[in-house]
Amino acid sequence: MNGQVAISVFSQGFSRHILAKATRLTLVCHGTTSATRSGAFPLDEALEPGEFQRVQNIAGQLRRAHRVFRGPELRTQQTVETLALEASVEMMLADIDYGRWAGRGFADIHADEVENIAIWLSDPDLGSAWRRIPDHISCTHC
Template sequence: MANRLTLICHGTTAAMRAGAFPRDEPLEPRALAQTQAWRGRLRRADRVLTAPALRARETVQALGFEAETDVGLRDWNCGLWAGLTLAEVDTASPGALALWRNDPKAAPPGGESLDALMARMDGWLDDQRDGHGHVIASTHAANVRAIVVGILRAPPAAFWQIDVTPLSLTDLRTDGRRWSLRTLGQPMADPPDA
């Protein structure tokens, strides 16, 4: 039996709307209501996981699932940039954003590089290959993007070309040897088939 992994990108937060690097914050009320509208509409899973962040936990709870917290799904560590907008980072550290976006080994002060994020998510995905059945995981757009880049064996620069919207589904399958991408970023506004 092929294993199935459905990644749910959490809903919108105030930091996302402001174009800021995330802190641990709740979903916006509208995102919470949109998520609750899907309660009971997703097919049951054999296992449900969530990132530790409040926004990921609220997303999976609003969908009506009891989830196990998985620290491997934690968000990309933005270090000292957490809570700052892109403009604030650029003003405080001119050139730092360009370096971060162009060098996968560069990291925000106290944070995680793109290479480190991709290695972490590759390891997490490898751990999921041995299970059976359907797993749903509530997580972050950066994690979904890193997983997709890894599955496609694309260069790290491809990470910046993938758009994963809030409240979207990404569906993966494995035969135990390799993962395949079935659906990327299906908006939850579309009819559910997960």
């Protein structure tokens, strides 16, 4: 059916077909940064110098996209530009705001904030409610 999907809808025993265009969603992670390499919570850091060539090497493997969105971070901008894609910034794709932990390594934070890192690691609701961290770990500026 060339890019279309037939969907059968059953309502009160009757069936009808609806043609809908298929949508492909491809998610591409940004290239490696100093934070991802060292295991630190990210800031708005750039891609590592060697990543530009690595990202270019996958450009030909991506299918053509009708619309491309990216987060607002420098690393996502550099990745998209290196892939020669035109993308709109979508704030809902922004990385988590790590507050005072941004740019710091896990061991460093663990040494300074043992109780807070323990809460972060053990609270199953925290992952889905990250933006409410100040409520969870009693900090004044997260």
